[in-house]
Amino acid sequence: MSSSSLADVLRSRGLRLTAQRQLVLEAVYALGHATPDQVHAAVAKTAAGVNITTVYRTLELLEELGLVTHAHLSHGAPTYHAAGEDQHVHLVCRHCGGVDEVAPVMLDELVRGLAADRGFEVDVGHVALFGLCRGCGGSAPEPGRSAPEAPETVTP
Numbered sequence: 001m002s003s004s005s006l007a008d009v010l011r012s013r014g015l016r017l018t019a020q021r022q023l024v025l026e027a028v029y030a031l032g033h034a035t036p037d038q039v040h041a042a043v044a045k046t047a048a049g050v051n052i053t054t055v056y057r058t059l060e061l062l063e064e065l066g067l068v069t070h071a072h073l074s075h076g077a078p079t080y081h082a083a084g085e086d087q088h089v090h091l092v093c094r095h096c097g098g099v100d101e102v103a104p105v106m107l108d109e110l111v112r113g114l115a116a117d118r119g120f121e122v123d124v125g126h127v128a129l130f131g132l133c134r135g136c137g138g139s140a141p142e143p144g145r146s147a148p149e150a151p152e153t154v155t156p
Helices: 003-012 019-031 036-046 052-064 104-118
Strands: 068-071 079-082 089-093 099-102 128-131
Touching: 003 019, 019 036, 019 052, 019 079, 036 052, 052 068, 089 104
Parallel strands: 089 128
Antiparallel strands: 068 079, 089 099
16 A cells, blocks of 8 residues: 555544554555564664554554454464455464465355354454464374474465
């Protein structure tokens, strides 16, 4: 999103564009999937004076504005990504921490079944499935044996 588009969205809500807001949004877009700590680390490379509280508040504001969204991909902090992306299901590797995405069509039968049987509408954008990625062997190591080494690059 361009700074003029962000400025327009903020102005429509009576808010102004600040350097911190712009940097946080740019970091989310650049990182793909990122926790507030990861966003803070990226922003600090450009503006060391931005503290973590500012990042959290800005992420909450950007989510209210519909510019970013979050999913819980671990027991820790939420992971933010651009809201303009197509909805997707997150595949999270418990071994290396890598995050992959698949189209929600993979869950269509489950989503339709829950709607029909329970009247429950699934927010597919917040779905995270945990397991082991192909690179980590797709299965847990046998007791007493070490797990495969994690890949050198991991998607946040």
